[in-house]
Amino acid sequence: MSYIIKGKTTDWELVIGLETHIEVLSASKLFSGASADYNPGISPNTQVSMVDCAMPGMLPVLNEYCVEQAIKMGLGLNAEISRHSRFARKQYFYPDLPQGYQISQPADEPPVVGRGWVEIMGDDGAPKKIFIERAHLEQDAGKLKHDVHPTKSFADYNRTGVALLEIVTFLDVKNPENNSYITSPDEAERYLREIREIARALGVSKANMEEGSMRADVNVSVRPVGSTEFRTRTETKNMVSFKFIKSAIEYEARRQIEAYESGGTVSQDTMRYSQSDGTTSVMRSKEDALDYRYFPDPDLLELHIDDEMIERIRRTMPELPAATRARYTDVLGLAEYDAARLTESTDISRWFDAAVGGKKERAKPIANWMISELFAHPENWDEKNAVDTAEPGMPRIIRPSDLADLVDMIAEKVINGKQAKEIFIKMLDGETGTPRDIAEKFGMQQITDTSAIESAVDDVIAKNPAQVEQYRAGKTGLLGFFVGGVMKATGGKANPSVVNELLRKKLN
Numbered sequence: 001m002s003y004i005i006k007g008k009t010t011d012w013e014l015v016i017g018l019e020t021h022i023e024v025l026s027a028s029k030l031f032s033g034a035s036a037d038y039n040p041g042i043s044p045n046t047q048v049s050m051v052d053c054a055m056p057g058m059l060p061v062l063n064e065y066c067v068e069q070a071i072k073m074g075l076g077l078n079a080e081i082s083r084h085s086r087f088a089r090k091q092y093f094y095p096d097l098p099q100g101y102q103i104s105q106p107a108d109e110p111p112v113v114g115r116g117w118v119e120i121m122g123d124d125g126a127p128k129k130i131f132i133e134r135a136h137l138e139q140d141a142g143k144l145k146h147d148v149h150p151t152k153s154f155a156d157y158n159r160t161g162v163a164l165l166e167i168v169t170f171l172d173v174k175n176p177e178n179n180s181y182i183t184s185p186d187e188a189e190r191y192l193r194e195i196r197e198i199a200r201a202l203g204v205s206k207a208n209m210e211e212g213s214m215r216a217d218v219n220v221s222v223r224p225v226g227s228t229e230f231r232t233r234t235e236t237k238n239m240v241s242f243k244f245i246k247s248a249i250e251y252e253a254r255r256q257i258e259a260y261e262s263g264g265t266v267s268q269d270t271m272r273y274s275q276s277d278g279t280t281s282v283m284r285s286k287e288d289a290l291d292y293r294y295f296p297d298p299d300l301l302e303l304h305i306d307d308e309m310i311e312r313i314r315r316t317m318p319e320l321p322a323a324t325r326a327r328y329t330d331v332l333g334l335a336e337y338d339a340a341r342l343t344e345s346t347d348i349s350r351w352f353d354a355a356v357g358g359k360k361e362r363a364k365p366i367a368n369w370m371i372s373e374l375f376a377h378p379e380n381w382d383e384k385n386a387v388d389t390a391e392p393g394m395p396r397i398i399r400p401s402d403l404a405d406l407v408d409m410i411a412e413k414v415i416n417g418k419q420a421k422e423i424f425i426k427m428l429d430g431e432t433g434t435p436r437d438i439a440e441k442f443g444m445q446q447i448t449d450t451s452a453i454e455s456a457v458d459d460v461i462a463k464n465p466a467q468v469e470q471y472r473a474g475k476t477g478l479l480g481f482f483v484g485g486v487m488k489a490t491g492g493k494a495n496p497s498v499v500n501e502l503l504r505k506k507l508n
């Protein structure tokens with residue numbers, strides 16, 4: 001079930017490469033002591049040091065904490081950490097860049113984080129590895145404001161020099177059959193979500209697209225299904241929402257297919273995406289490609305990382321989504337799809353773990369309740385599990401202990417599945433108290449006492465002699481009729497399996 005676009009003459013597949021920038025969480029900037037907090041509530045140009053605004057003679061000093069954050073993310077990406085890497089100046093002129101160059105890592109040398117991989121759910125529902133080529137540390141630029149004055153633009157340098165980690169996916173050009181890359185818009189979204197969850201679980205970045213602490217450049221090419229070479233790609237810059245990224249990929253792929261099918265070619269252009277109509281257009285072509293004149297920054301020493309530092313960081317690593325998924329399938333016996341849904345965010349998996357509470361037998365029913373009921377009622381649950389009590393008149397927030405109670409009560413045969421659903425709906429509607437309280441309040445305890453059920457069974461059999469005769473003559477489909485009669489007589493409280501068992505015994 002791979003993602004294919006039907007063209008006029010042939011079927012086409014997509015090749016997607018993402019360059020994802022995440023803003024590194026750190027008190028201060030990558031090379032200066034200024035605060036790295038640039039949120040829009042802070043007055044412009046109040047978190048800018050002499051280094052950030054490039055005063056002559058000011059020297060950058062590497063923030064070791066940002067390096068540790070990069071290593072942590074690298075370990076989270078199952079990547080090699082380079083023992084030696086360098087910083088380089090990438091020269092370009094733009095008013096959001098006071099230095100006139102961005103300090104980054106050289107494009108043609110191993111950066112701090114080398115080859116790695118992340119695991120996502122592929123379009124066929126099975127786990128898929130997406131290979132990472134590299135991740136490097138660099139400075140962010142400032143922000144230009146064009147909308148505060150009719151004729152003037154303003155620059156805010158609070159973000160200037162904040163550490164970014166750029167994570168680049170790998171395309172194995174020498175082995176085109178190696179398909180460990182992104183091949184559809186949905187896979188692109190799942191990859192970005194996985195990066196986001198890893199970064200958040202590690203505390204490396206808020207990785208929030210709306211806030212701009214995560215942004216992606218999207219490289220797309222197409223090729224006929226079965227072809228073994230990669231074709232020319234385009235790069236759409238600075239995308240800040242999953243929805244727009246998916247739409248840009250779809251639009252770009254169709255545009256390229258149309259170009260090929262009408263006898264044209266695709267040129268290696270840098271594109272911009274228009275949010276208003278979902279189209280891409282050329283921003284600059286390969287011919288005007290910028291020459292960044294990279295060279296090693298003479299003001300900075302080489303970055304040396306030793307094994308001891310890597311091991312020290314490794315010891316602090318929490319369980320990451322891929323390991324959580326493996327635990328859910330291998331230890332708790334969940335299906336791969338369910339495990340993927342429940343690890344879409346660390347908040348969701350924490351919620352699930354809290355509900356399971358180490359009781360393995362709860363895992364499958366709780367997964368089912370969450371995926372089929374809870375996810376459908378976002379107003380009724382709080383992924384973060386932070387809200388303690390609902391406001392009066394507000395939708396009731398379902399707690400992990402609520403689902404634990406429900407599935408336990410079913411397992412203990414205190415209530416049946418239908419009653420559990422009724423209790424659940426009452427909770428959604430704002431009924432307070434635990435499911436056990438609610439069951440009691442509404443007299444929903446299931447009848448498992450065989451003698452009580454037996455008398456209802458006898459009664460139904462006695463009252464319907466004609467149906468009994470038909471059943472015994474072979475019309476066994478009538479069993480449901482008798483079950484219905486008993487359930488009705490017991491107000492829906494009888495344990496259905498006890499009812500079935502007794503009916504079968506007495507009718508045969």
Ligand code: ADP
Pocket residue numbers: 015016017018019168169170171219220221230231232233235
């Ligand atoms: P840049 O030219 O932007 O410095 P790279 O050559 O490192 O970058 O590639 C940037 C991204 O584009 C990587 O994720 C890479 O896998 C991806 N990429 C390279 N070639 C193709 C292609 N033919 N189709 C789709 N993506 C590609």
Ligand code: MG
Pocket residue numbers: 019217235
């Ligand atoms: Mg690029």
